[in-house]
Amino acid sequence: MNLEKLFTMQEELDSYIQTNNEVNEDLFEKKGLALIVELAELANETRAFKFWSAKGPSEREVILEEYVDSIHFLLSLGIEKDLNMLNEWPDPLSEQDLTAIFLKTNKSILNFMEKHSMSTYQTVWSCYGAIADILGFTYEEVLEAYVAKNQKNYDRQKDGY
Numbered sequence: 539m540n541l542e543k544l545f546t547m548q549e550e551l552d553s554y555i556q557t558n559n560e561v562n563e564d565l566f567e568k569k570g571l572a573l574i575v576e577l578a579e580l581a582n583e584t585r586a587f588k589f590w591s592a593k594g595p596s597e598r599e600v601i602l603e604e605y606v607d608s609i610h611f612l613l614s615l616g617i618e619k620d621l622n623m624l625n626e627w628p629d630p631l632s633e634q635d636l637t638a639i640f641l642k643t644n645k646s647i648l649n650f651m652e653k654h655s656m657s658t659y660q661t662v663w664s665c666y667g668a669i670a671d672i673l674g675f676t677y678e679e680v681l682e683a684y685v686a687k688n689q690k691n692y693d694r695q696k697d698g699y
């Protein structure tokens with residue numbers, strides 16, 4: 539999937555949020571932590587690791603919204619480090635197990651935060667690609683859900699979130 543439109547939309551949303559909240563500091567670390575938190579929220583909604591519970595995963599729409607929350611922060615981190623020339627979503631890792639991919643993704647985010655190169659950034663995208671594959675999300679669905687959540691984020695700012 540071409541990422542150009544998403545980077546542009548994210549850049550606009552980020553500047554709106556920063557202006558609205560009068561923030562001028564370097565936000566890389568906070569956004570990095572935000573991505574790790576979003577990844578955990580996503581894992582929690584899938585309940586993939588909850589061997590002690592009989593309850594199934596949340597509804598697909600709920601999981602998809604959590605997924606695109608991560609995509610927001612992933613784009614935003616790339617913008618912070620001038621890596622938004624990444625045009626195409628890198629090929630997904632081949633991984634079938636949700637627990638394994640969540641752990642790999644977590645590691646890839648920490649690795650990117652330590653060494654922010656295009657290569658470590660692409661690995662995070664490949665991990666998220668694998669998560670989408672396992673969850674059965676198409677690029678079209680992800681794009682549509684991203685656009686909807688991006689708008690919701692503006693609305694929340696206007697409502698004094």
Ligand SMILES: O=c1ccn([C@H]2C[C@H](O)[C@@H](COP(=O)(O)O)O2)c(=O)[nH]1
Nearest residue numbers: 551552555606607610611614687691
């Ligand atoms: O600089 C920012 C800060 C927040 N968000 C978006 C990403 C997620 O969609 C949402 C997370 O908000 P919480 O629901 O976790 O508060 O905010 C951004 O896009 N850019």
